[in-house]
Amino acid sequence: MRPGIFARTFARPTLEEVLDAVAAAGLRELQFNLDLAGGPDVAPDPVRAALAERGLTMAALSGTYNMAHPDPAARAAGGAALAAIIALAPELGTRVVTVCTGTRDPDHMWRAHPDNTTPAAWADMLASMAAAAQAAEAHGVTIAVEPEHGNVVRDAPAARRMLDELASPHVRIVVDGANLLVPEQPERQERILREAFHLLGGDLVLAHAKDLLPDGTVVAAGSGILDYALYVDLLRAAGYDGPLVLHGLAEDAVPAAVAFLRARLAAP
Numbered sequence: 001m002r003p004g005i006f007a008r009t010f011a012r013p014t015l016e017e018v019l020d021a022v023a024a025a026g027l028r029e030l031q032f033n034l035d036l037a038g039g040p041d042v043a044p045d046p047v048r049a050a051l052a053e054r055g056l057t058m059a060a061l062s063g064t065y066n067m068a069h070p071d072p073a074a075r076a077a078g079g080a081a082l083a084a085i086i087a088l089a090p091e092l093g094t095r096v097v098t099v100c101t102g103t104r105d106p107d108h109m110w111r112a113h114p115d116n117t118t119p120a121a122w123a124d125m126l127a128s129m130a131a132a133a134q135a136a137e138a139h140g141v142t143i144a145v146e147p148e149h150g151n152v153v154r155d156a157p158a159a160r161r162m163l164d165e166l167a168s169p170h171v172r173i174v175v176d177g178a179n180l181l182v183p184e185q186p187e188r189q190e191r192i193l194r195e196a197f198h199l200l201g202g203d204l205v206l207a208h209a210k211d212l213l214p215d216g217t218v219v220a221a222g223s224g225i226l227d228y229a230l231y232v233d234l235l236r237a238a239g240y241d242g243p244l245v246l247h248g249l250a251e252d253a254v255p256a257a258v259a260f261l262r263a264r265l266a267a268p
Contacts, residue, residue, distance in 0.1 A: 001235065003209070003261040004029035004059055004243030007036055010251055016050055023054045025254050029243040031098065031206075033062045040084055044091035051093060059243050060096040060144060060174075060206050061089045066109045067128035068102035068121050068152045079128055083135040090139060096205055098144045098174055099132065101125045101153035101162070112150040125152040129166055136170040144205045146174040147196075156180065156196035163203060173200045176208035177231040178224070178248075183216045186225055193230055201238035209261060210248035220249035222260030232264055 007030040010021035015037050022030050034040055037047050051058060063085040065078030082099065089097050104113035104121050115121055129145070136143045147159045159173060180196050182188055211224030221244075222228065235244075244265070246257050 001207075001232070001241060001244055001265050002029070003027055003258050003265075004031065004245040005254070005258075006031045006033075006245060006247040008033050009247065009249065009254065015047065019050055019054050019056060021251075022056060025258060027258065028055060029057045029059045029245070031060045031062060031245050031247070032058045032092070032094070034085065034088075040081065040088070042088075042092075044088060044093075048091075048093050058092060058094040059245065060098050061085060061092060061094050063089075063097040063132075063143075064100050064109070066102040067099065067132075068104055068116070068125040070104050070106055070115075072124075074106075075124065075128055079131050082132055086132070086135045086141050086143075087139050089141050095141050096144050097136070097141055098146060098206065099129075100146050100148050101129070101151045103151050105150075110148060110150045112154075116150075116152050116154065121152050126162065126165060129162065129171065130168075133166055133168040133170050137168070141170065142205050143171045144174040145171060146176060146179065146208070148179055156192075156199045160199040163200075172205035173203045174206045174208060175200065175204055175235075176210065177226050177228075178210045178212045178218070179208075181212055181226065183212050183214055183225065186214065189225070189227055190230060193227070193234060197234040197238055201234070204235075204238055204240050206242060207235055207240055207244050209244040209246050209257075218248040220253040220257040220260075221246055222257060222264075223253070228260075228264050229267070232267075 104115035105111040209221040
């Protein structure tokens, strides 16, 4: 394992400057967002060339939309956009596209809603995921789903249920230790993490690295309550050997977070 980063952590006027900043941080793997290259109509060859010139690898491409939006038209539009991203991903140099499972909140994709636990929300999300899986199969891509407390797939048991019901080899998991925690119940951390890896460890395709304060505020890896020694041990035990992708941090926190992850990954 080694540190990676969300490229959008670096706010720069051009794609080339963003990639220069990633390389200057000593990182070689990144999660990419199409907005960095001008949107969904980007020409893939210049992006691949810019990455190659700097010795960078696109570990994953973000394709997130609200898969459980209460408006069917909004879900359909999001699904069409995701299908286009899936088709583009291999041309950009990656076969992993990340998604979340969405929420019934119509205005904020990461905000919990009381209806997220309803059978209707689950059915709409699963239909969106099934369509994404079909597109992924057609293009040799893996959909990487990230459990989020504010989403329909809010925890590891829900993620396991989703994988089992879809039964698609093209749908796997993005694990983010901080997303799994219940900040107000720190005593449950080890049990939550061990359960998550027991249920999902065989289906990991990407790992994220951020942290939480006790009040739930997202901070840079190594700055909060997540037990990174345990998190890294569980990743290793699951056989994960990809990047730990930093996100949820300000640019000025990147050097310390990279140093923290390098030290943690070098520890026995």
